[in-house]
Amino acid sequence: MTRTVLAGLVGRGPDWVKAVETGRIQMPRLPMMLRIAKALGIDDLATLTGNGLSVPVAVYAGEQHQALADVRAALTDYRITPTAGPPSINHLASRLAGAWTVRHASPDHRTQLGALLPSLIRDAQRAVRTTTGDERRESRRVLAGVYQLADFYVAYQPAPELLWMVADRALTEGQEVDDPYVAAGGAWAMVQALRDAGRWEEAVELAADAIAQMRPHLDRAPVDWRGMSGALEAEIAYVHARRGRAGDAWAHLERADAVARGLGDGYRHIQSSFSVPVMAAHATTVAVELRRPGDALQAASRVDTDRIASIPRRARHLIEIARAHHQRGERPAVWALLNASHRTAPETIRYNGWAREMMIDLVHAPPPGMRDDIHGLAGAIGLKVA
Numbered sequence: 178m179t180r181t182v183l184a185g186l187v188g189r190g191p192d193w194v195k196a197v198e199t200g201r202i203q204m205p206r207l208p209m210m211l212r213i214a215k216a217l218g219i220d221d222l223a224t225l226t227g228n229g230l231s232v233p234v235a236v237y238a239g240e241q242h243q244a245l246a247d248v249r250a251a252l253t254d255y256r257i258t259p260t261a262g263p264p265s266i267n268h269l270a271s272r273l274a275g276a277w278t279v280r281h282a283s284p285d286h287r288t289q290l291g292a293l294l295p296s297l298i299r300d301a302q303r304a305v306r307t308t309t310g311d312e313r314r315e316s317r318r319v320l321a322g323v324y325q326l327a328d329f330y331v332a333y334q335p336a337p338e339l340l341w342m343v344a345d346r347a348l349t350e351g352q353e354v355d356d357p358y359v360a361a362g363g364a365w366a367m368v369q370a371l372r373d374a375g376r377w378e379e380a381v382e383l384a385a386d387a388i389a390q391m392r393p394h395l396d397r398a399p400v401d402w403r404g405m406s407g408a409l410e411a412e413i414a415y416v417h418a419r420r421g422r423a424g425d426a427w428a429h430l431e432r433a434d435a436v437a438r439g440l441g442d443g444y445r446h447i448q449s450s451f452s453v454p455v456m457a458a459h460a461t462t463v464a465v466e467l468r469r470p471g472d473a474l475q476a477a478s479r480v481d482t483d484r485i486a487s488i489p490r491r492a493r494h495l496i497e498i499a500r501a502h503h504q505r506g507e508r509p510a511v512w513a514l515l516n517a518s519h520r521t522a523p524e525t526i527r528y529n530g531w532a533r534e535m536m537i538d539l540v541h542a543p544p545p546g547m548r549d550d551i552h553g554l555a556g557a558i559g560l561k562v563a
Contacts, residue, residue: 178217186216188374208373208530212337241335242528244291248330249339251298263307264300269319272297276326277447281487287524290330297323305350314354321350321359325448328366329489333528344370357390358398361405362448368412372419380416384409404446407436411451411459418466426463433459445486454484458494465500473501492522496532503535508544511535516554527558536560 180191180198187194187209196202205213210222219225276293283289301323304316324347331339348363364387371380388406395403410433417426437444437456445452457480464473477498485491499514515535518526526532536555540562543551555562 183213183216187212188376205375207534209375211530212374215335215337242287242291242330244288244295245331245334245336247295248291248298248327249336251295252327252339252342254299254302257306259303259307261303263312263316264304266304266308266312266315266319269297269301269304269316270322273301273319273322273326280326280329281447281450281489284488284492284522285524286489286522287330287528290326294323294327294330298327317350317354318356318359321347321354321363324350325362325366332369333530341370357387357394358402358405361387361391361409365405365408365412365449368409368416372412372416377416377420381413384413384416400440400444401446403436403440404444404451405449407433407440408446408449408451410436411449411456414459414463415466418463421467423467423469426467430456430460430463450485450487450490452486454480454486455490458485458490458497461494461501462497465497465504468504470501470504473504474498477501489522489525492518492525493529495521496526496529499535500531503538508539508542509547512539512544512547512551512554515539516550519554519557523557532558533560 180194184191184194193202197205204210204226210225214220214222214225217225272293276290276297279289279293280286301316301320305313305320308316324343327343328340328347331343344363344366346363348360348367351358351360351363354360364383368380368384371377371383388409391398391402391406395406410429414426414429414433417423417429433451434456437451437453440452442453445455457476460476460479461473464470464476477494482491482494485494495514495518499511499518502508502510502514515526515532518532536551536558537560539547539551540555540560552562
């Protein structure tokens with residue numbers, strides 16, 4: 178395989194691949210290593226790292242959810258001729274709203290979405306194909322929302338191509354509707370895909386552009402427009418933190434925090450969970466990415482986790498606090514928080530790469546007296562232990 182082909186498969190340039198091969202830059206982070214392994218058909222990361230320690234790709238990549246094949250089939254159903262007439266747009270919108278509620282309220286949110294998404298995707302796609310004029314515009318609005326929801330389902334699964342697909346489609350449908358808010362929802366999903374691929378500048382530029390498109394309308398637009406702008410500011414902060422730019426990260430987080438406080442304690446954005454409680458969770462993540470575990474734990478202490486309305490987001494926050502303790506070498510605390518995350522939403526921790534990485538570390542070197550507890554949790558989240 179040529180460098181150009183491999184670079185295209187992992188979303189980078191040929192010069193970047195050469196720099197990795199020659200050691201001119203540091204070894205890529207785990208998510209990129211997994212993408213390279215998938216592109217090359219490699220089952221063991223030791224083949225790439227050369228350190229002789231067997232690390233099966235499947236251990237880190239996680240398992241495929243049982244409904245992923247059905248969701249993929251719906252997403253890749255490219256039949257042009259509709260099999261039935263147009264569905265009710267109002268009914269579709271109502272089904273989508275119900276699916277968002279289920280997503281945030283369910284500990285087994287991935288299984289719940291896996292049951293709802295295939296028919297919702299097909300019906301929304303059919304609506305766009307079978308309507309015209311204003312009806313088609315409304316159909317596209319609903320379809321964009323369906324893709325935004327699907328983004329949460331396909332994330333953290335061994336199907337990165339689907340993550341890019343739904344993010345791109347959500348953004349495209351929003352642009353076709355000619356609605357800056359709907360397009361911003363697609364941009365929010367795409368920014369995360371770009372960030373995790375290490376495409377920092379593109380991620381920041383897209384988020385900033387989406388905010389700029391909404392800005393002229395914020396004074397008279399529905400409150401969710403401001404919520405989305407705040408959520409995008411938080412994503413920019415996350416991107417800067419991931420690349421180690423502390424000043425930029427905290428500056429954008431402060432902007433996001435100002436938006437959240439302006440919206441009040443009772444506000445929550447349905448897609449992004451943007452809210453006052455979640456801002457403290459964002460501060461925890463930003464500090465963790467900047468390798469400042471003390472700041473992360475201080476931020477975490479400022480919020481009651483139970484105030485985070487979305488159950489999956491609550492479980493993810495517990496994982497982020499565990500990452501801070503992991504950076505400090507406080508292994509019993511790591512286990513306690515991962516165990517709490519599992520009790521909160523088992524399907525969040527089961528598909529979270531950071532959680533799996535920390536659990537593998539705990540399995541290899543369990544704190545005294547905790548071996549059985551750690552092995553039990555590892556088995557519960559799908560890790561095979563000897």
